[in-house]
Amino acid sequence: MKKLIVFIGLFVAGSSLGQQYKSFPMWDHTLPVEQRVNDLVHRLTLEEKVGQMVNAAPAITHLGIPAYDWWNETLHGVARTPYHVTSYPQAIAMAATWDTAALFLMADYSATEGRAIHNRATAEGKDNERYVGLTYWTPNINIFRDPRWGRGQETYGEDPYLTAKLGAAFVRGLQGDDPIYLKAAACAKHFAVHSGPEPSRHSDDIHPSLHDLWDTYLPAFHELVVNAGVAGVMCAYNAVDGQPCCGNDLLMTNILRRQWKFTGYVTSDCWALDDFFKYHKTHKDATAAAADALIHSTDIECGTSVYYSLINAVKTGLISEAQLDTSLSRLFTIRYRLGLFDPVSQVRYAQTPASVLESPEHDAHALKMASESIVLLKNSEGVLPLSKKIKRIAVIGPNADNKIAVLGNYNGTPSRVVTVVEGIREKLGPDVTLIYEKAINHTNDTLLNYRDITAMLSFKGSPGVQAAYFDNEQLEGTPLQTLIEKDIDHYWAEGQTPAPNLKTIHYSARYTTFLKAAATEIMNFEVDGDDGYRLFINDSLIVDAWTKNRWGARPFVLPVRKDSSYKIVVEFHQNEGNAFIQVKAGDRVKTDFAALAGRLKDVDAIIFAGGISPQLEGEEMPVSVPGFDGGDRTTIMLPKVQTALLKALQQTGKPVVFVMMTGSAIAIPEEDAKLPAIINAWYGGQRAGTAIADVLFGDYNPSGRLPVTFYASDKDLRSFKDYSMQNRTYRYFRGKPLYPFGYGLSYTHFSYSELKVAESVRKGTPVSISVLLTNTGQFDGDEVVQLYVSHPGVANAPIRALKGFQRISLKHGESKKVSFTLTTEDLSLVDDNGKRYQPGGKTVISIGGGQPGQERGDMNKVLLHTVMVR
Template sequence: MLKKFIIAVLLFTTLKGYAQDYKQFPMWNANLPFEQRVEDLVSRLTLEEKVQQMMHHAPAIPRLGIPAYDWWNEVLHGVARTTYRTTVYPQAIAMAATWDTASLKLMAVQSALEGRAIFNAAIEDGKEGERYHGLTYWTPNINIFRDPRWGRGQETYGEDPFLTAMLGKVFTQGLQGNHPKYLLAAACAKHFAVHSGPEPIRHSFNAEVSDFDLWDTYLPAFKELITKTNIAGVMCAYNALRKKPCCGNSELMVDILRRQWKFTGYVTSDCWGLDDFFKYHKTHKTAEDAAIDAVINSTDLECGQNVYIKLTEAVKAGRMSESQIDLSVKRLFMIRMKLGMFDPPSMVPFAQVPRSMLEHERHQAHALKMARQSLVLLKNDNNTLPLSKNIKKIAVLGPNADNRIAVLGNYNGIPSKITTVLDGIKEKLGPNVEVVYEQAIHFTTDTLFQMTENVANFRIDNKTGFKAEYFDNRELKGTPIVRYESIPDHFWQEGAEVVEGIKGNNFSARYTSYFTADRDGEIYFELEGDDGYRFYVDDKLVVDAWERNRWGARLYKLNLKKGTTYKLVLEFWQGGYQAKIRLTPGGKVKTNFKALAERIKDADAIVFVGGISPQLEGEEMPVNYPGFNGGDRTSIMLPAVQTELMKTLKTTGKPVVFVMMTGSAIAIPWEHENIPAIINAWYGGQAAGTAVADVLFGDYNPAGRLPVTFYKSDADLPHFEDYSMENRTYRYFKGTPLYPFGYGLSYTQFEYSNLEVPITVKAGTTIPVKVTVTNKGSRSGEEVAQLYIAYTDQKIKVPIRALRGFNRIELNAGESKTLHFHLNAEDLMVTGEDGKSLQPKGKLLISVGGGQPDVKIKTTSNVITKEIRIQ
């Protein structure tokens, strides 16, 4: 005891001395410039301490008072993966479909405020320095959605460089704030660069692109954010570009990013991406080689803990200079300084943001507004929509009708309330309208595995259900937290609270019960778990999926003898990302489409909610359903079983409305010809169901516009691994799409008139554009005016047309507004074969309307085009 007391006294004295000493250092003097303070801070670090600060989990340095910090955080469409409840806005691709920069900027401000509330709360709650509680967010994803098969395209703002740049810019401005000294939060443009799948080979993939495509398509959005918004960070991509891994690519990282664009912020690797240098790209022999090359080529931070740890030995061996390490560490601490982490809270205005900012009513209202704004009405024959609220019965069917996972997208937080389409319709119509719901099908099959057993047949410790034991480690070791549950069926976001004291990251669980058979026969247990699980019957291991089995379901058949009791044990572990464990006792049931149609034929309307889901498309996810591979899609066609069901539903003679959820373009040729009303609902966030119901029943007039091209079939697409933009996106696609980029209908009619542009202009000058928009219909509505340019007599390669302006406006019935656009010199330039910008002379077509020129839109009567000449 005496020895422990002496150690404690010495430790207290030492720490007290630290507290007395370090506060005198210039690094803690809030009156000095950040640059001087950072110089002082880094000069006091040992080499080993510097290297430790270059990994995403930076440990505390008590002798200098530097707290631990974890750089890894996400805010794609609301603060994600944290242990706190947050507002979940529509997925990024859905927010792009709003074509509303003001809405997106406000969303970013609100999300940053929630992030500040979490950061402040985490300090109070003793969670400082934990992942998903920091202020450095690895968003926005401004990669170009060049191919609809890419599962992560849902995280982007679509296929167009201009739209992506404008949306990425306002998001960054909103997130980082406008304080003259401090950042509200730190944004990070990713993934730099030329990154858009395929997911299964992203760690080894080499993208080959021409200089033209590089500068015409893949770099403009990055250039906009880096040179015009002072974005804090950049994340380099997993893939290689021209056979050099992006995080060690001197052309991208040094020549373009640092020298040409003068970027002074920090660069982080994608997570464990530096391992790819020697594991998959095979461009480097060792982790030390990879570490040296990444740092020399301007990657300051490793998301991971495996590679940069080698930097200490590299410096000691003379393979690189410590000054190179210093440069990266200074960039990192500069961001933390700008976030106010080294100043008294009283000086930092955002340090006072309270917990009450989480899920604030204003934020929830805006999430609903953006969900409404994102909805794209693709078809509405014979004014099928809006539906009458005076109906007596409505049938709501489909795999997404009541799917709470689908509406949240990916990289999402967890809100207190999620509204599915089924919920929204029930809330809209009230108790006097009969709402019939059946899932009917899975996304790709007409056979559902359904729970058929009575929960009462599962008992333990004189309680119904299962005994659940949760462990704060992956190995089922130590003293668990115990509770009693029904049949195990859980889905946790990474970092979410599993039980009190255990978060959804690096934990395990054991579920135990005794099942008593009430019959002779058989029972199936369907099991699904992420990352791994084992299933025992009477202490015999019958299903072993302990090695990562993400999203893979397995069946176990148990032969029953009436009155016999069977001991069931399900063990589960999770190491990161989402956590899921499910045990379903039951059997497979095939849906009889004709019988289903017969059951609902007396409904006044049928709403089928299908499409796909983030359960099928997303980041590097093994999925074994037809049409999907590794998070990507192998086909853009709507799964055939959904079309077959809608064919049967059509035979009822009742109006069928197809509500399609997706993060990417889906080919629906049969539906386009045969279903009278189609809404593209994306993954609409926490209020998705309310928004859909508002549009279905006319309480909101839809005005979303497609940020991607919806092609007719797979035959329209080049090879997925081909990164050339030839015949891709509206700018270069030579065919006829099913629904073009910029397309969307309304419940009212708009007309354009009085387009005014100068007849001739001198190269390098700004072109003013003026146009009048009139709501010719009988109800108010929103219109998205779009401005495109097209050079028509050039010998050099140019896009078919290119978006150069847009404006979402609201007009009352009969109201007109005059819009003003200004095309500056940069807007009028094109890219040469060498990647350099140039200003063509000659004919230029300027078009303004509710979509692209030469595209017929039933609710926008015209697109006006005028030819001018640039001299």
């Protein structure tokens, strides 16, 4: 009895002690955040402090601190979450809108959905999981200097000014306007001088000139850090001038912390600290890497190993515990500003309901941005808009019904995705005959015409496939869940789980079924998956991609006899990111282009939906097909098979409209010369198909403008690894582009008149500019008014540089005065030492619908004016 009394007494005392933390200043929401943070940090042990400096920070139960994973993404809508969300156009597509207000609202809506997800996960006890937190590692404001970079789709293009303005709008929209709390925390990445190649990014050492550093690579970061108040910065994988970015004197210490006085948090890119000693070879081991990264104010490691070495670094005197405290203060300040330590009643964002997910307003905005992003590249002979009175239309191509293509990378999963075929079908209704054929893959002309074999599959007398799911990647132990599924054809976006109670990462599965042949034949199959898989037939290993998977289906053949059974086993594992596994059967057929054209001889118009796809370009991807390498491109030319098919389609004599999807510039000189109509639709998000159909049939007047230069051929490109800006992007390229930066046609016409600007100004004086814009055409529409500045005769100056833009909506016949004010900074240049100065003499200002001297077709003329600077 005495033992029981003692035990009960200890339990009660322990419970009381366990609740003492509620009285600590760290939990008093009436106190200043700085005081609360200091109280928290100084209650932590050394080991607890270090544990909070990795992205998956564990709980500290004796203080009531919950576990928190800093890693989350919202590039164009909340990404990788287990819940359905709104998916907006890819970042490069949103840049093509040149619409800061729309981007601000998109970010605000994304933060709203992010809050709803976090609140729901908290209610379900899942708030410590990845991809449900409120710290988003977005936006990507690296400069898209080379169109071969597969991650360029995540950026706002090649221009520092456009990138800065769009990035700032995103940050302000995401972080909200509450005077106390952040709605969500944005993070500017990847700091700095980072834009491929993907395969060598972990070991590249880049040596930018001081001019290029301050003229091109840093302005957008400066805008977000100094003016937009971004909460976080992510340092890049590569090295700059011999030092890894996360341990770089110039970038991290001198510029970010001292010059820009950044007080937010810095995270490493994921596993970038491993690169210090594994690839850069600048540090001898993890302890040296961890200490140096911390000294350079990298506050948190995205990763699982290096920062645990900080314990040893403190104990051996490489760093002091006070240095840890500085980083921890920055980290916990963010969590406090997010309201994660305050009552729900105090934080209005914490009251966001799940009903906001995929709201009608968000869906409508996804459509608006998709529509605004579409760039009309060519429209000769008035082919577009097409008549809705047509009777027969063909929609052909690898992106015609490709949901992966329209969603881009770093994406969430919406409940519904509208592809090109679906958008056109909905637009025209059931009375119009729509012919759809994929016809080709992106890079080849041989398809597997799929057959439905589900009736041939069974497991122990039950139709279908036994699926056994394991909560580890090695198929070890007892399956967590065993189900019967109809086939092996699955896709899970990052953050989704294939079975109840299974975690969203690091799982595996074994699929077992018996195929009973319906006839004696040779059956053709394809197996594909990611992250890794292997396939067995009758217990013999047929395909092994467990550790060396490459994107692209693996074909195999299976000779079968009627009524005989064949055991099929597929083993699969998932590590990080999206996941899929599929086994499909069919007949492998090389497309006969002439026969296809013959089948289309009676249609009224042909829509070819081609280009490329995030299945081919993206972050460090194991792609091994012609024209692509590791997520990057080895050529910017349209894949040859698409050019060949387009030629065949033209032989029908019917109008052929090329709907191009891409995250980067594609060179299409032959298509530009021969096709009557071309639109660039990027990766347009969940409503891409609706937006494309609206443009094709005149319900939306295209108004997108290119945020990157579309070069004519690979010959226009410098070495991919050369980070010099000489002859790169519209600001320094001396050749003739196929479609210039800022370019885009309309169904209407705009004119510019009554330009008003001073003839001369003194240095340091702002310059006011106004112009009258008139819609002189027959359609209502949007114009993007662009203002460029150039300094003729000044060495190392850009040919011209964007310094202002406004998106203006006008009804046909309507006019509006448009005004700009150029600041001293807008009128300045960067010298060879990286210093900004304003040159005297002639400064040329151009204002219009694009760059001066690069108008094409109906593109608006540009007004020029020379200002003498004294």
